[in-house]
Amino acid sequence: MMEADVQTETKTQEKRGRKASKELRQMQLIEATIDSLAKRGYAETTLADVADGAGLSRGIVNFHFESKDKLLVATLQHMADEYANHWTAQLEAAGDDPARQLWALVAADFDRRICTRRKLAAWCAFWGEAKSRPTYQALCGARDERYQQTFVSLCVTLKADGGYGFDAEGMALSLCAMMEGLWLRLMLGDGLTRETAYAAAVEFVVAAFPRHFTHAGVLENGRS
Amino acid sequence: MMEADVQTETKTQEKRGRKASKELRQMQLIEATIDSLAKRGYAETTLADVADGAGLSRGIVNFHFESKDKLLVATLQHMADEYANHWTAQLEAAGDDPARQLWALVAADFDRRICTRRKLAAWCAFWGEAKSRPTYQALCGARDERYQQTFVSLCVTLKADGGYGFDAEGMALSLCAMMEGLWLRLMLGDGLTRETAYAAAVEFVVAAFPRHFTHAGVLENGRS
DNA sequence: ATTTATTGAATGAATGTTCAGTCAGTATGT
DNA sequence: ACATACTGACTGAACATTCATTCAATAAAT
Structure with a gap:
C-alpha cells in the first residue's frame, strides 16, 4: 500500500x-x-x-x-490536509467559470486518489469518535469550513445566473451532505461502486442546476 | 432519559x-x-x-x-428496529399519493423522536465500526435495503408522473445519501439545527421534483 | 566517540469476564 | 398462620487479558 x-x-x-x-x-x-x-x-x-x-x-x-493519541491526531491531520489540497487544486484547475468550478469540486470528491475504500473507512472511523473528541471534531470541521463556504458562493452565483428558485445556503448544505452520505455508503460496502456514487451525485447536480449542466457535463452557454 | x-x-x-x-x-x-x-x-x-x-x-x-459485544449488537438492533418502525408508520400514514409518501419519508428522518443528538451520535459510532464488524454492517445495511427500495419506487413513479429527466435509481441514492449526510453533520455539531437540516433536505427535494413540491409542501395537482 | 534511531522485554493501568454469595419474593409443607 | 425451601435477579470482589507506555540495551550513522 x-x-x-x-x-x-x-x-x-x-x-x-x-x-x-x-x-x-x-x-x-x-x-x-x-x-x-x-x-x-x-x-x-x-x-x-x-x-x-x-x-x-x-x-x-x-x-x-509521543503517544497513541498524537499519532491518531497526526493521521487525521494528514488526511485533512490531503483532502483540502486536492479539492483546492482541482478548483483552481477549473478556471474562472463557476459552473466548471462546481463540476470540478463534485468530481474531486470521487477522484481515484481520494475516494479509496481505505481512506473512506479511516474518515468514518474518525467521524464516529468526533463527537466525544473535540480535537477530531475541530479537524473534521475545519475540513468543512472553507469547503462549505466555497459551495455557498458557487450556489449563490449560479442561482443568480440561472434564475433558480432555491435557497443557496440550503442547496449548498444538501449538496455537501449528499457527497458525504455517498462516501458513507461507499464505505459500508453494499456493492456500491465509486462510479455509481459519482453518477448519483451528478444526477442531483444536473437536476438542481438544469440551466448549467447535463449528464454529459457543463453547458457552454455564457448567460441568457 | x-x-x-x-x-x-x-x-x-x-x-x-x-x-x-x-x-x-x-x-x-x-x-x-x-x-x-x-x-x-x-x-x-x-x-x-x-x-x-x-x-x-x-x-x-x-x-x-452474555457479553459486551452482545449488548452492543442488541443496542444497534434496537435502534434499527425503532428507525424502521418509524418510517414505515409514517409512510403508511401518508396515504396512497406517492408525492405525499416521499414528503413523509423525508420528514420522518428529521422527526423529533428519531433525530436526537443522542441517537445520531450512537448511529455514527456504529457506522465507524461497521466496516470491520460484519454484524454491524448487516444491521446498518438491513436498515437500507427496504428503505432504499421504497425510495427507488417512489422516484420511478414520480418521474413518470412529472416527466423528469433524471435516472430514478441515481436520484433515490442521492436522496438517501443526502439525508444520512445531514445526520452526520448534525451529529458533528457545527451549530446546525434539526430545522436547518430539514430545510436543506426540502430544498433538495423541491429542486429535484419541481412539478410535485414547493417549499410549502406537496402540490395538489393530480396529473397533467 | 557521540548522537540518533530502533528494539523488545517489562510494567502497570484499564477493563471484560467470572462466580460465589446476598437477598427479595414465592411456593411448599405443617 | 408460620416456617422452610427454593428460585432467580443482582452484586462486587477476584481474575485474566489486552495494550499503551517506558526504558535499558543495541545498532547505525556521523
Whole structure:
C-alpha cells in the first residue's frame, strides 16, 4: 500500500538524510495507521498492529509520536490536509467559470486518489469518535469550513445566473451532505461502486442546476 | 432519559411479573448504552460506564446480555428496529399519493423522536465500526435495503408522473445519501439545527421534483 | 566517540469476564 | 398462620487479558 513509496524513498534517500528519514518514518506510520483503521476499525486499532503493519518494532510509535493519541491526531491531520489540497487544486484547475468550478469540486470528491475504500473507512472511523473528541471534531470541521463556504458562493452565483428558485445556503448544505452520505455508503460496502456514487451525485447536480449542466457535463452557454 | 419509563413500569409491574422486569432491565441497559456511546464514543464506552449510567452494579451486563459485544449488537438492533418502525408508520400514514409518501419519508428522518443528538451520535459510532464488524454492517445495511427500495419506487413513479429527466435509481441514492449526510453533520455539531437540516433536505427535494413540491409542501395537482 | 534511531522485554493501568454469595419474593409443607 | 425451601435477579470482589507506555540495551550513522 505504501511499500512502494518506502522503497522509492529508500533508494533515493537512504544513505544521506537523517532528517528526511525521520519524516519518512512518520509517514510510514501514518499510512500504517490508516491501514489499521480501515482493517480493524478505530476501537480495535492498536499500536502493535500499526507497528507490525509498518514492519517495525513495538515501541516505535512512542518514539516518533509521543503517544497513541498524537499519532491518531497526526493521521487525521494528514488526511485533512490531503483532502483540502486536492479539492483546492482541482478548483483552481477549473478556471474562472463557476459552473466548471462546481463540476470540478463534485468530481474531486470521487477522484481515484481520494475516494479509496481505505481512506473512506479511516474518515468514518474518525467521524464516529468526533463527537466525544473535540480535537477530531475541530479537524473534521475545519475540513468543512472553507469547503462549505466555497459551495455557498458557487450556489449563490449560479442561482443568480440561472434564475433558480432555491435557497443557496440550503442547496449548498444538501449538496455537501449528499457527497458525504455517498462516501458513507461507499464505505459500508453494499456493492456500491465509486462510479455509481459519482453518477448519483451528478444526477442531483444536473437536476438542481438544469440551466448549467447535463449528464454529459457543463453547458457552454455564457448567460441568457 | 428512561427513568420515567422505569418509574411507570415500577408502579404497574413491580409486584407481579418477574419476566417483565427482565425485559425492562434490558431496555434500561440498552438506553444506558446509547447514552454512553453518545457521551464517550464507541471506543471509550465501558461496561462500568453503562452499569453506572443505569444505576446498577458492575456485573449486571454480563448477566442480562452474555457479553459486551452482545449488548452492543442488541443496542444497534434496537435502534434499527425503532428507525424502521418509524418510517414505515409514517409512510403508511401518508396515504396512497406517492408525492405525499416521499414528503413523509423525508420528514420522518428529521422527526423529533428519531433525530436526537443522542441517537445520531450512537448511529455514527456504529457506522465507524461497521466496516470491520460484519454484524454491524448487516444491521446498518438491513436498515437500507427496504428503505432504499421504497425510495427507488417512489422516484420511478414520480418521474413518470412529472416527466423528469433524471435516472430514478441515481436520484433515490442521492436522496438517501443526502439525508444520512445531514445526520452526520448534525451529529458533528457545527451549530446546525434539526430545522436547518430539514430545510436543506426540502430544498433538495423541491429542486429535484419541481412539478410535485414547493417549499410549502406537496402540490395538489393530480396529473397533467 | 557521540548522537540518533530502533528494539523488545517489562510494567502497570484499564477493563471484560467470572462466580460465589446476598437477598427479595414465592411456593411448599405443617 | 408460620416456617422452610427454593428460585432467580443482582452484586462486587477476584481474575485474566489486552495494550499503551517506558526504558535499558543495541545498532547505525556521523
